[in-house]
Amino acid sequence: MAAVETKALNGVKLKKKEHRNAYATMMYMGTPRDYEFYVATRVLIKSLVKLQVDADLVVIASLDVPLRWVRALEEEDGAKVVRVENINPYTGQQKRFKLTLNKLYAWSLVDYERVVMLDADNLFLQKTDVLFQCGQFCAVFINPCIFHTGLFVLQPSQEVFKDMIHSLETGKENPDGADQGFIGAYFPDLLDQPIFHPPLNGSNLDGQYRLPLGYQMDASYYYLRLRWRVPCGPNSVITFPGALWLKPWYWWSWPVLPLGIEWHETRRQTVGYAAEMPVVIIQSIIFLGIIVMTHVARPAISKLYYKNSDKTTSMMQTAIKFIEIWSILAAYVVPFAIIPRTIHPLVGWGLYFLGSIALSSVAINSFMLPAIQVFVPLIGIFGSLLVMAYPWYNNGVVRALAVFGYAFCYAPVAWGSVVKLLARLHVSVEREQFFPKLTESSPPSGVNKLC
Template structure:
């Protein structure tokens, strides 16, 4: 049997008890229910990856045992340590969404007025850099909020906070690059749909659940590709309009070019 160190130092790494003391929970993952007749010397182990243990908020609905574990957590330890950080993040995200909604019309006017100013015409390399930067920021907007949510938060609170954070950061990208909202938010909507597919409670076993998720991903792939294409086309048309208006500004006086608006 494994004994902790005598000097009360913290353990680092992943440890398993001897075989006679543990029951593998992977079978119960496949059956999608948790009814293990535990004896006084029995331990349930979770042999999956460390990041998919049931005490992390993202483990549910990826794995179906998370809510039952967190129900035990709620009645024992509670969530007093995670609640203040989650409330602060929610307020910040709501503030970001409100600010970007107010700033977007001013950004449109600023971009509209800059077309009459003389400047250089963007090169194809700069076009490609702008497109790559916009796509990169969209990806970052979906990744960063995942790491900001407290790891041991309740899944029913952690996932909405993550989705709110991703929507807030996506709103910044939409406002800065003047993109249409729906193509940028398509990936976020796809994540919401995948959560509902995984959380569906009437699957007969884990294999059926995995096949349903695979079918959903197969159906969503064309929409994600179309949204990416639409985003790139929007950036291309924006850059081309800028170049056209810059050429017009060079070929006629400023007072005459303003008449176009």
């Protein structure tokens, strides 16, 4: 059953209404990425504030959202926060979509004539107040059959809101157990409705709103077709639907998502990165310290890995090789896992390369591995970033072909490096260059010539 208070069914009341219309988004708790979506919500609100939109900015927040976050949204960002009970009648869906049906509260914002409901992964670059000229409901189709609930326009209605809650209570069919499936099922005939086609990119030079010939402004529903040109050209609003781990606020998502840098530029100019910078500074110091320590300790480390003719067992050799391989993998995985996720991409990638070099140096000096082969993956990653970030591609197809061509050329180099590295590991183990006698005074000649 939907967990909705009786008072919520009577409509959400705001402390003070300043405009006829509103841009709204939502926040709820209970996922591993609560902080990330909090940051994304603030950037979305700030992008609208920067454009001086003629509308209120509303955040529909569940009651468990921390008060310090609510105060930041209200006092620093100028949003109006509405606290609501969670709506969660379905069970078994992913945590990511557990409470997305809170989006239905947008229909209860009856103080407004129109509401543009937004997911946190939207970014506004130009004013889009023309959207408020929509009818009762407008949506953006992401394919010929399904519209996307990350951006839609609605006319608040207490009757519609109550009917939606009643549909949830009576078990209305929902393909995905979340807002996308429910709202799509609630408006099944939207594709057959008139097209709302606002001049978002300046194609109508007179700036006037137009509907297709034969349709009137009082039509109930519209198929909202936003004309975006991605990744180049003038954009009014950028939406980032897609894989969860490629949202624009993640430092690794750029340059995979070229327009993600626009999101970070907006954050840099508004919210900033003060929350993440102390961790970045500490990690940088640690990584630099590791590089210095391994360089200073290299002669002593190399001395420890030589002994006389004592034999090692086959099992011990296998264990040594296993440790060596995992130490190399850890050099590339550990920095990725510990760097703050929402830092600026340039800082994030720089810190990743620094951390990978630091941890790789430990593996190189501890197991006397060839540096070139160990660093080949890092060089490949750096090259792929340069190919993806190249700013003069004509379109996405050319960009994809360039990335594919780079991968095709790099694959033999990577494979050859892996083969040579494995061969070196095998030879080093067979030569029994491990488990030293600590009483040895000096290593064999040539020990200090490390690759």
